[in-house]
Amino acid sequence: MLSLTFLGTGAACPTVDRNVASLALHREGEMLLFDCGEGTQRQMMRYGTSFGFREIFFTHYHSDHLLGLPGLLRTMGLLNILGESDREEGVTLYGPRGAKSVLGGAISVGIERTKFPVEIVELKPGDVISRDEYDLIAFPTEHRADSLGYALAEHPRLGRFDPDKARAMGIPEGPLWGRIHKGETIEIEGGRRVAPAELVGPTRAGRTVVISGDTRPTKALADAAQGADLLVHEATFSDEDRARARETGHSTAREAAEIAKAAGAERLVLTHISPRYNRDAAELLAEATSVFPATIIARDGMQIEVPFKDGGV
Numbered sequence: 429m430l431s432l433t434f435l436g437t438g439a440a441c442p443t444v445d446r447n448v449a450s451l452a453l454h455r456e457g458e459m460l461l462f463d464c465g466e467g468t469q470r471q472m473m474r475y476g477t478s479f480g481f482r483e484i485f486f487t488h489y490h491s492d493h494l495l496g497l498p499g500l501l502r503t504m505g506l507l508n509i510l511g512e513s514d515r516e517e518g519v520t521l522y523g524p525r526g527a528k529s530v531l532g533g534a535i536s537v538g539i540e541r542t543k544f545p546v547e548i549v550e551l552k553p554g555d556v557i558s559r560d561e562y563d564l565i566a567f568p569t570e571h572r573a574d575s576l577g578y579a580l581a582e583h584p585r586l587g588r589f590d591p592d593k594a595r596a597m598g599i600p601e602g603p604l605w606g607r608i609h610k611g612e613t614i615e616i617e618g619g620r621r622v623a624p625a626e627l628v629g630p631t632r633a634g635r636t637v638v639i640s641g642d643t644r645p646t647k648a649l650a651d652a653a654q655g656a657d658l659l660v661h662e663a664t665f666s667d668e669d670r671a672r673a674r675e676t677g678h679s680t681a682r683e684a685a686e687i688a689k690a691a692g693a694e695r696l697v698l699t700h701i702s703p704r705y706n707r708d709a710a711e712l713l714a715e716a717t718s719v720f721p722a723t724i725i726a727r728d729g730m731q732i733e734v735p736f737k738d739g740g741v
């Protein structure tokens with residue numbers, strides 16, 4: 429299972445319809461949080477996102493991405509005191525240059541001491557956090573601040589194992605199946621050797637989700653999003669305000685769509701919508717879909733599943 433919950437989809441300041449930036453990514457029982465604008469903890473309660481995460485990834489330190497952090501950590505500390513949560517492992521905060529000073533300062537606001545360990549890790553463009561099943565890649569963005577985007581790229585999966593053929597070849601169900609599936613050549617009764625290629629199909633692509641953060645549309649972003657299953661791109665402005673987008677280091681909906689198209693992404697979700705547009709932001713959607721039809725506008729509380737391209741599980 430890989431899915432996203434949009435906790436806040438507005439730019440700059442909260443409105444009745446949209447809270448400021450935060451996004452929860454759920455993958456196989458793990459949750460990663462991206463940015464933490466003011467009020468994020470309440471959005472998490474409202475949309476049923478647990479506090480059971482261990483990591484927050486910051487795209488940059490503008491206040492609409494950051495101010496929710498002290499309150500969230502304080503509430504998590506209170507839950508600890510009440511015995512409702514067990515978080516001895518603590519939380520790790522990742523962000524671009526300045527992480528130690530900015531995030532270190534933010535977590536000390538209004539809290540004498542967090543009730544659990546908080547580690548701060550500074551990332552630079554190109555850094556890769558490699559995990560068992562996926563890589564998290566920090567890529568450069570362009571936003572008049574130290575900023576990063578993030579790509580979560582799952583490792584390729586094993587090819588499909590053919591159980592019927594295995595049985596027909598007289599290989600009993602059990603540990604041998606697992607060994608062949610993982611790429612081992614085995615010997616069966618009668619001394620015949622069975623190579624994995626006889627029973628296992630080609631490796632299958634994992635899924636990729638790319639989160640732009642606040643940025644101008646750049647080639648580096650299109651490169652990072654090559655073939656992405658889902659691109660979450662900021663679209664602060666419409667065509668009419670394209671000069672303003674340039675001045676402030678943001679993108680228009682059309683520019684975001686052009687990146688999705690150049691990247692050959694499967695789907696595009698637009699977020700970080702300026703308060704000047706109404707809840708539907710119909711003009712942004714129209715401008716984007718004229719370039720890249722598979723586009724939707726994020727809304728607070730929206731959940732999106734990211735299936736495998738081959739339909740597998």
Ligand SMILES: [Zn+2]
Nearest residue numbers: 440490492642
């Ligand atoms: Zn922002």
Ligand SMILES: [Zn+2]
Nearest residue numbers: 488490571642
């Ligand atoms: Zn910003």
